[in-house]
Amino acid sequence: MLKFYFNGAPNPNKVALFLEESGLPFEPVAVDTRKGEQFKPEFLKVNPNGKVPAIDDDGTFVFDSNAILLYLAEKTGKFLPANRAQLLSWLMFIATGLGPYSGQAVHFKHFAPKELDYANNRYQFEAQRHYKILDDHLASSRYMVGDSYSIVDMAFWGWARMAPFVLGEETYAKYPNVKQLVDEISARPAAARAIALKDKFTFKAEMDDEARQIMYGHLKTRAA
Numbered sequence: 001m002l003k004f005y006f007n008g009a010p011n012p013n014k015v016a017l018f019l020e021e022s023g024l025p026f027e028p029v030a031v032d033t034r035k036g037e038q039f040k041p042e043f044l045k046v047n048p049n050g051k052v053p054a055i056d057d058d059g060t061f062v063f064d065s066n067a068i069l070l071y072l073a074e075k076t077g078k079f080l081p082a083n084r085a086q087l088l089s090w091l092m093f094i095a096t097g098l099g100p101y102s103g104q105a106v107h108f109k110h111f112a113p114k115e116l117d118y119a120n121n122r123y124q125f126e127a128q129r130h131y132k133i134l135d136d137h138l139a140s141s142r143y144m145v146g147d148s149y150s151i152v153d154m155a156f157w158g159w160a161r162m163a164p165f166v167l168g169e170e171t172y173a174k175y176p177n178v179k180q181l182v183d184e185i186s187a188r189p190a191a192a193r194a195i196a197l198k199d200k201f202t203f204k205a206e207m208d209d210e211a212r213q214i215m216y217g218h219l220k221t222r223a224a
Contacts, residue, residue: 008198011065014158016194030201034211066095081145138177
């Protein structure tokens with residue numbers, strides 16, 4: 001059976017949503033990143049980058065949430081839009097833009113020293129720029145790729161449902177088309193199951209000094 005290595009973060013939630021939508025049998029394997037379990041040798045064999053999500057599909061290892069979505073969609077033939085060019089374009093937009101900039105925006109808004117105004121402003125600006133592109137696109141398209149719900153919407157949902165935490169509580173008022181699609185996907189039963197998956201396990205909740213040292217390797221090693 002397919003093993004799904006995950007926690008409750010946005011990127012694993014994308015894959016959890018696909019698994020719940022598709023009905024593909026899987027075994028969830030919790031990886032507590034605040035305890036450093038992502039750096040255990042057995043997990044690094046699955047993902048040498050030491051991050052979740054990752055899957056082990058009978059000895060085939062796939063990592064990075066968007067790569068996993070594409071792999072599983074092609075494996076099952078489900079949630080693949082007909083327009084492959086648009087599929088790849090928007091999937092990579094989310095993989096290389098929305099996700100990374102949202103992650104860095106969260107870090108500098110909530111976790112980095114407050115005096116780092118330049119970095120905070122840069123990543124807030126770039127995250128907002130990406131959300132504006134999404135909002136403009138969704139003004140004339142029901143889903144990310146045409147009129148069919150697909151893996152691109154699942155990839156979008158992973159981070160977009162966290163937009164108020166990324167950018168602030170006013171975000172959905174600024175980007176109503178983003179909110180509309182987030183609300184539609186979040187109302188799906190599979191989305192509720194995907195979010196609840198983490199509740200079957202116990203993850204460390206505290207971002208204490210030990211967790212920060214594990215999560216932020218630059219605190220221990222000066223690179224510049």
